[in-house]
Amino acid sequence: MSQTMPDWSVLAATCPSRTSLARIANKWTAMAVSVLGGGRTRFGDLKARLDGISGKVLTETLRDLERDGLVTRHVFAEVPPRVEYELTELGFTLHEPLLALCRWAEEHIAEVLVNRESYDAR
Amino acid sequence: MSQTMPDWSVLAATCPSRTSLARIANKWTAMAVSVLGGGRTRFGDLKARLDGISGKVLTETLRDLERDGLVTRHVFAEVPPRVEYELTELGFTLHEPLLALCRWAEEHIAEVLVNRESYDAR
Numbered sequence: 393m394s395q396t397m398p399d400w401s402v403l404a405a406t407c408p409s410r411t412s413l414a415r416i417a418n419k420w421t422a423m424a425v426s427v428l429g430g431g432r433t434r435f436g437d438l439k440a441r442l443d444g445i446s447g448k449v450l451t452e453t454l455r456d457l458e459r460d461g462l463v464t465r466h467v468f469a470e471v472p473p474r475v476e477y478e479l480t481e482l483g484f485t486l487h488e489p490l491l492a493l494c495r496w497a498e499e500h501i502a503e504v505l506v507n508r509e510s511y512d513a514r
Numbered sequence: 515m516s517q518t519m520p521d522w523s524v525l526a527a528t529c530p531s532r533t534s535l536a537r538i539a540n541k542w543t544a545m546a547v548s549v550l551g552g553g554r555t556r557f558g559d560l561k562a563r564l565d566g567i568s569g570k571v572l573t574e575t576l577r578d579l580e581r582d583g584l585v586t587r588h589v590f591a592e593v594p595p596r597v598e599y600e601l602t603e604l605g606f607t608l609h610e611p612l613l614a615l616c617r618w619a620e621e622h623i624a625e626v627l628v629n630r631e632s633y634d635a636r
Contacts, residue, residue: 400620402545405566412626413619414541417612419532422539423524444527461629482625489614490539496611497535498522503604504534507583 415460420445420453422490425479428463429487432478462486537582542567542575544612547601550585551609554600584608 400409415421420442427433427441439450454477457463462483468474479487522531537543542564549555549563561572576599579585584605590596601609 400623402541402616402619403549403563403565407623408627409619409623410541412623413544413616416619417539417541417544417615419524419536419539422535427525441525443525459630459633460626461633482622482629485622486618489611489618492611493539493615494524494535496608497524497531497538500604500607501522501529501531501534504582505530507604508581511581511583 412460415456416486416490418453420449421457422493424450424453424457425462425483425486425490426494428477428479428483429491432466432476435475435477438477457483534582537578538608538612540575542571543579544615546572546575546579547584547605547608547612548616550599550601550605551613554588554598557597557599560599579605 401407402410402413404410423442424438427438433441435450435454438454439445439447442450445453454463454465458465458477461480464478464480466476466478468476523529524532524535526532545564546560549560555563557572557576560576561567561569564572567575576585576587580587580599583602586600586602588598588600590598
């Protein structure tokens, strides 16, 4: 018996899968998921690791990841309140692919910088 | 003899590698590189495949990819002029990782939609 599944395609403008691609194909998502792959992290530590991110953007990024089911938020009733974030099982399936993008950028930036210089000199 | 290499890190706000990550961790880049993995493509065909992209955004996306050395632009002196885009060798090293993100979004969107619904109902 064949399963009937919708034909999801990110190439179709109205396909919901494109909204998921937009969420994961994002530099802050890539960095946050890479760091969270190392384990549960407090908000303040995450903010420090993602050097330069504003509190507002980090909050929005984490909320969107939580909404999509990629991240779990743990709130501890302490004073001051402690909030930790953790990858879900689904979120972990993205850890390797997104870490790969971060590594790609680091491994190829020297070559990319040479390419940019030669493009700009044309 | 050890090689001395700069310690590139996307996590450092001022590291150039972050500009490369921002370029590749992008939905339009992911879609364009996925399609271009199938071979040289005319501008108009690419625009049709990336359903919903504006000419302006596609032009900018391709120019940025060309500047970083991921895409080559071929212009043919025909009437009307024909312009084709092709992945470079460097660009091809991104094909599999970016196609993986597109496939992830398509394979997990059903689960993601359920997660969103349950988040919004809280």
